[in-house]
Amino acid sequence: MKMPCDKRAARPRFAAPEADPPGARPLALNLQLFAADGPGGEKTETATPKKREDARKKGQVMKSSELVTAVILLVAFFTLKMCGGLIYEHISLFTARALSDFALADGSFTLNGLYRLYEYAFLTFLACAGPVLAIAYVAAFAANAAQVGFSLNVGAIAFKPGKINPISGFKRMFSAKNAVNLVKSLLKMLIVGALAYSYIDGRLGDLMLLMGAEVPLIVERGVGMLFDLAFRVCAAMLIFSLFDYGYQWWRYEKDMKMTKQEVKEEYKQMEGDPKIKSKIKEKQRQISMLRMMNSVPKADVVITNPTHFAVAVLYDPAEADAPVVLAKGKDYIALRIRQAAKDSNVPIVENRQLARALYDSTEIGGKVPAELYQAVAEVLAFVYNLSNKKIV
Numbered sequence: 001m002k003m004p005c006d007k008r009a010a011r012p013r014f015a016a017p018e019a020d021p022p023g024a025r026p027l028a029l030n031l032q033l034f035a036a037d038g039p040g041g042e043k044t045e046t047a048t049p050k051k052r053e054d055a056r057k058k059g060q061v062m063k064s065s066e067l068v069t070a071v072i073l074l075v076a077f078f079t080l081k082m083c084g085g086l087i088y089e090h091i092s093l094f095t096a097r098a099l100s101d102f103a104l105a106d107g108s109f110t111l112n113g114l115y116r117l118y119e120y121a122f123l124t125f126l127a128c129a130g131p132v133l134a135i136a137y138v139a140a141f142a143a144n145a146a147q148v149g150f151s152l153n154v155g156a157i158a159f160k161p162g163k164i165n166p167i168s169g170f171k172r173m174f175s176a177k178n179a180v181n182l183v184k185s186l187l188k189m190l191i192v193g194a195l196a197y198s199y200i201d202g203r204l205g206d207l208m209l210l211m212g213a214e215v216p217l218i219v220e221r222g223v224g225m226l227f228d229l230a231f232r233v234c235a236a237m238l239i240f241s242l243f244d245y246g247y248q249w250w251r252y253e254k255d256m257k258m259t260k261q262e263v264k265e266e267y268k269q270m271e272g273d274p275k276i277k278s279k280i281k282e283k284q285r286q287i288s289m290l291r292m293m294n295s296v297p298k299a300d301v302v303i304t305n306p307t308h309f310a311v312a313v314l315y316d317p318a319e320a321d322a323p324v325v326l327a328k329g330k331d332y333i334a335l336r337i338r339q340a341a342k343d344s345n346v347p348i349v350e351n352r353q354l355a356r357a358l359y360d361s362t363e364i365g366g367k368v369p370a371e372l373y374q375a376v377a378e379v380l381a382f383v384y385n386l387s388n389k390k391i392v
Contacts, residue, residue: 045263047256050270055256061148062252066184067241068143074234075139079132081227087128094124147245184244191236199229289333292364295326296337297344301383303358306350310334311358312341313368315380322367323376328359347383354379 047055055061080087098117200207203225210218258266270276296302299312300323312327329337341348354375361369368376 043257043259045258045260047253047258048263048266050266051256051258056148062249063144063147064241064245064248066237066244067147068140070234070237070241071143072136072140074231074238076132076136077227077230077234079135083131084223090124090127094121180247188237188240191240192233195233195236196229199225199232292327292329293336293340296340297346299326299341299346301379302337302341302346302348303355303379304334304338304348304350305352305355308334309355309359310337310341311355311362312337312346313358313376313380315376320367322370322373323380324367325358325362325364328362328364330359347386349379349383351375351379 097120206221206225210221213221296312299314302310302312304310309330310328310333311325313323314326315323327337338348340346354372357372358368358376361372
C-alpha cells in the first residue's frame, strides 16, 4: 500500500541563513580593487615628441631658475670687480661736480639747475650701472637659451582666467611645488648665512686692525673682502643650482609621462589626419622610387613590353638561387627605368609576354617564379653571350 505523496513536502527546502554570531563584523571589501585602471591608467610611458612640442608651445619647459640666478650673480659681481675703477671715477667726478660746479653756479637751486643736476646724475648712473646690467642681461639670456633654446612662447604670457580664481590660487599656495620652493629658499638662506658667518668669523682679526686705518685703506680692504665673500656665495649657489637642475629635469620628465591610452589616442590622432597620412605616403613613395631607380644600374637586363612595361632583373648565384626583380613599372615609370638602364649601359631586351608576366607575378625584391625560369634564363643567356659573361 503506497503512502500518499505530498508534493509540497517533496520539494527541497532551503534553510534560512543563520544569524551572525554576536560581535562578528561584515567583511569589508574595497571595490576599487576590482575596477579597471580607468581610461588612462598609470602614467608609465615616456612623453612623445608631439606632447613635448605641444607643452613647449604652451611654455611648459624644463628650466632651473636657480641656475639662471647663480649665473647672473656670478657674472654681475665679476663685471663689478672688473669695472670697479671706472665706476669709482664716475662717482668721484659726479660728487666733485655736484659739490662744486652745480652747488656754486648761479641758479643752481632753480628748476633749471636741479634739472641739470638730475640729468647729470642719471647719465652717471647709466655709465656706472649700464655695463653691469647689459652683461647681466646677456648672461640671463644665455643661461635660459642653454636650457630651453630660443623660443617665443606667447601661451605662457597669455591671460588665463583661472589664474585669478581665489580657490585655484589657494590650492597653488599650498601645493607640493610651493612646498619644495620654500625648502629651497630656506636652504639658500642657510647656505648664504653659514658662508657669511664663517667668512667674517675667520677675518675678525683683519677687521679689528682696520679700525685705526685711513679711509682709503678701509674702503680697499672692505671692498676686497666683500667681493671675496660674494664669489664664494656665487660658487655655492652655482653648485646648489646644479642639484636643482637635476631635480627640475626629474620632475619635468615625471609630469610629462603619458598613459598607454594617451599614447594610443595620440597615435590615432596623428594617423587619422588626412594631410599627415598623405604626406607620409608621398614620402614613402618617393623613397621607394628613389631606391628602386638606384638599383637599376645593378641589373643584368631590363625586359620591356616595349613601351608599357619594364622589369629589371639581376641574377647573382652568390646571393640567391634564382633571378631577382630589382625594379618594375609601367608607362611613365617604365620609361624612367629604360632611361636609367640606357644611362648605365644595362642591356634592354624586348619580350612582351615575359615583361607582362614578370610585372604581374613578381614583387620588387622578389624572386622570379619557377614557371618563368626558362624564359628568364634564355634572356640572361642571350645577354651574357653579348657581354661574354659566364653563367655560374
